[in-house]
Amino acid sequence: MAVSNNRVSERISYQLNLRWINFLIPVSFVILAVVLWFIPRMAADGNYLPLLFTWLAAIGVYLVGVRSLDDGFVAEDGHFQMTRRDWLAVGLLTLGALALRLWNLESIPYTFSGDEASQGLEGLRVLSGELTNPFTTGWYTVPTLSFFFNSIFQGLIESRILGMRVPYAIIGSLSVPLAYVFFSQLYGRRYGLLTALFMMFFHFHIHYSRLGSVQIGDTLLMLAALNFGYHGLNKSRRPHLNWALAGVVSALGLYFYAGARLTVLLIIGLVLVYFVYQRRAFLKAQWSGLLTFVGGYLVAGGPILQYARRFPDDFNGRLNQTGIFQSGWLAREVELSGSSMGEILFDQFLRGAFSMNFYQDRAVWYRPDTQMLDPVFGALFLLGLGLICLRAFRNLTLVPVAAWWWSGVILGAALLDTTPSSQRLITLAIPVCFAIAYALIELMKLSERAFGIAPDRLVLPLAVLLFGAYNLNFYFNVYSPRQVYGGGHAEFATMIAPALREHTGEKPVYFLGNRRVDWNFASFPFLSKIPATQVQMVDDELTGPPPQDWVAPQGAVFIVDRERAAELPLIQAAFPQGNLIRLDSPGISENTAYIYIVEGNR
Amino acid sequence: MTSHDSEPKTRLSKQGVTLNLSLAVIPIIQLALALIATYWGGLTLWQAAQDITNTRPPLAAVLALFLAAVILAVDWERLAEALAARKKRPTEAGQEAPGP
Numbered sequence: 001m002a003v004s005n006n007r008v009s010e011r012i013s014y015q016l017n018l019r020w021i022n023f024l025i026p027v028s029f030v031i032l033a034v035v036l037w038f039i040p041r042m043a044a045d046g047n048y049l050p051l052l053f054t055w056l057a058a059i060g061v062y063l064v065g066v067r068s069l070d071d072g073f074v075a076e077d078g079h080f081q082m083t084r085r086d087w088l089a090v091g092l093l094t095l096g097a098l099a100l101r102l103w104n105l106e107s108i109p110y111t112f113s114g115d116e117a118s119q120g121l122e123g124l125r126v127l128s129g130e131l132t133n134p135f136t137t138g139w140y141t142v143p144t145l146s147f148f149f150n151s152i153f154q155g156l157i158e159s160r161i162l163g164m165r166v167p168y169a170i171i172g173s174l175s176v177p178l179a180y181v182f183f184s185q186l187y188g189r190r191y192g193l194l195t196a197l198f199m200m201f202f203h204f205h206i207h208y209s210r211l212g213s214v215q216i217g218d219t220l221l222m223l224a225a226l227n228f229g230y231h232g233l234n235k236s237r238r239p240h241l242n243w244a245l246a247g248v249v250s251a252l253g254l255y256f257y258a259g260a261r262l263t264v265l266l267i268i269g270l271v272l273v274y275f276v277y278q279r280r281a282f283l284k285a286q287w288s289g290l291l292t293f294v295g296g297y298l299v300a301g302g303p304i305l306q307y308a309r310r311f312p313d314d315f316n317g318r319l320n321q322t323g324i325f326q327s328g329w330l331a332r333e334v335e336l337s338g339s340s341m342g343e344i345l346f347d348q349f350l351r352g353a354f355s356m357n358f359y360q361d362r363a364v365w366y367r368p369d370t371q372m373l374d375p376v377f378g379a380l381f382l383l384g385l386g387l388i389c390l391r392a393f394r395n396l397t398l399v400p401v402a403a404w405w406w407s408g409v410i411l412g413a414a415l416l417d418t419t420p421s422s423q424r425l426i427t428l429a430i431p432v433c434f435a436i437a438y439a440l441i442e443l444m445k446l447s448e449r450a451f452g453i454a455p456d457r458l459v460l461p462l463a464v465l466l467f468g469a470y471n472l473n474f475y476f477n478v479y480s481p482r483q484v485y486g487g488g489h490a491e492f493a494t495m496i497a498p499a500l501r502e503h504t505g506e507k508p509v510y511f512l513g514n515r516r517v518d519w520n521f522a523s524f525p526f527l528s529k530i531p532a533t534q535v536q537m538v539d540d541e542l543t544g545p546p547p548q549d550w551v552a553p554q555g556a557v558f559i560v561d562r563e564r565a566a567e568l569p570l571i572q573a574a575f576p577q578g579n580l581i582r583l584d585s586p587g588i589s590e591n592t593a594y595i596y597i598v599e600g601n602r
Numbered sequence: 603m604t605s606h607d608s609e610p611k612t613r614l615s616k617q618g619v620t621l622n623l624s625l626a627v628i629p630i631i632q633l634a635l636a637l638i639a640t641y642w643g644g645l646t647l648w649q650a651a652q653d654i655t656n657t658r659p660p661l662a663a664v665l666a667l668f669l670a671a672v673i674l675a676v677d678w679e680r681l682a683e684a685l686a687a688r689k690k691r692p693t694e695a696g697q698e699a700p701g702p
Contacts, residue, residue: 357647446636
């Protein structure tokens with residue numbers, strides 16, 4: 001009787017599973033189809049929130065449906081299992097990474113750049129209800145869903161700088177413990193721990209984690225997608241669900257920085273490599289998982305893929321601007337330099353391949369004015385990279401790291417202009433840290449064979465200590481005081497913002513700038529909270545005292561740049577009752593701002 | 603007969619000691635060479651990077667680092683053992699290579 005009951009319950013469970021499989025997966029596509037049907041028919045300023053939640057529901061329904069495909073799945077023994085020590089390591093790494101990324105976040109880096117502010121202004125448009133469509137592109141053709149994500153934190157945190165920076169500091173911090181888990185599974189705990197510790201301290205990763213900008217998301221998305229892909233491929237736990245999650249995460253990358261599009265390309269590349277090595281056996285073992293990956297990618301990416309099909313130039317706007325083929329840069333360069341196309345492409349490739357050791361960052365996003373890696377760890381990185389690439393031919397587990405590095409070099413550097421630009425290469429911080437860890441551990445293994453003793457307990461902690469000391473000192477003591485990030489205009493805007501917020505109120509603002517910048521430069525309105533309509537640009541040099549009617553009944557504020565300081569006495573002479581605030585930058589820009597506040601009579 | 607039998611054994615064990623000794627030296631040489639090549643390559647690359655007029659990384663430094671990776675990547679011990687085993691095989695069997 002008991003046996004019979006069991007059989008009945010098994011039968012019911014089987015039937016239920018069939019129902020899940022038969023209904024929930026197609027249901028998710030039906031829900032998606034409804035969303036996709038509505039999107040092109042919506043008004044630009046319509047209420048997209050129901051569509052946003054319906055789309056999220058489609059993803060949820062799809063994942064629940066796929067999950068049922070794994071019912072009854074039992075993983076084989078021998079797979080990586082998280083132990084208490086692992087959870088402890090994850091906790092400590094998270095806390096350490098958060099501490100280094102959240103500490104003094106409002107003022108390090110000091111400058112709040114124009115790009116951060118532009119994204120912040122888009123978030124404010126979401127909060128004010130002006131921007132309602134999360135399935136389109138906005139500033140610099142960045143998908144607007146990222147601004148919706150920002151707006152959650154902007155709504156919760158009062159400080160405008162922190163509201164933008166905190167979410168990305170958390171994202172950057174979370175990539176550190178995830179790296180520990182991912183690399184521990186793939187290569188062992190020593191590799192995982194060392195890679196995560198290097199990441200935690202790497203100034204390149206710290207910097208981008210401290211910016212209120214989407215780029216650092218590349219690291220978390222890539223790690224998450226590879227991690228899910230790993231479980232799907234190895235069938236170490238719920239393979240279909242993990243493949244589906246890899247697809248969903250890869251698709252989410254489409255809604256953030258263009259660099260995150262590398263995620264899906266890398267996974268497709270890896271699948272092709274494994275197929276080449278294992279051929280039919282691979283397809284036989286993975287076909288259903290791969291289908292759920294594609295399904296997850298389509299359900300999660302549906303709205304933005306539809307947008308890409310409808311407006312390909314907008315979706316690829318940034319790539320069209322920076323791609324050396326698309327923008328015509330390569331053709332121009334061939335003409336101007338007289339070098340062949342091959343030579344220029346090779347030069348571009350070198351700039352990407354040696355972006356950590358030889359060439360300096362060319363973007364205002366970071367500009368450390370030195371190589372990303374110091375001479376010791378730079379050499380270890382190249383040694384580790386060489387080893388990984390040589391061994392990847394025989395050891396398939398090393399292929400993801402090698403492929404990650406080289407695809408990043410080619411797609412994020414060699415094929416784009418102004419290379420190397422660090423904001424496009426931040427995803428590579430992870431393979432870089434792994435390569436250093438790999439080289440060190442291999443050297444330790446060889447030392448053990450050579451001398452019969454294992455020096456790793458001394459050398460590896462010492463290496464982490466040296467790496468940490470160098471990187472933290474560089475970032476917090478050398479780089480940050482220079483205030484080079486974001487450029488001079490943004491630094492000027494950041495300098496004057498607190499005083500303006502305190503003293504302006506309803507007063508008209510007169511801006512005697514250096515003529516290369518106007519109030520529409522995003523950092524000014526975002527930080528000072530003063531709309532452009534309240535600001536008068538005084539582009540022509542004052543040759544005499546300004547007219548008395550410049551000061552309204554509520555008063556007036558004059559902002560004077562260092563280059564136009566000679567005009568300040570004219571203003572002071574016209575309105576002698578004002579107060580002067582002088583602000584000097586301690587950084588390399590040598591910015592000086594004068595704020596002259598004339599109080600009104602009401 | 604006994605003395606005749608024991609002679610090749612002694613010779614063999616001496617060879618074994620020599621082989622073991624030389625195998626033990628391989629990782630030391632390997633480590634030393636890899637470290638020297640890494641140090642020289644890394645330093646040369648770094649020094650060249652400090653001069654902004656250099657538009658390309660020095661080839662010698664890149665090759666040195668690649669060589670260091672090759673030295674580390676190859677399992678010389680196993681390679682030497684395999685070579686020694688191949689050489690040793692006819693002597694151990696006390697036979698000459700078969701004729702055509």
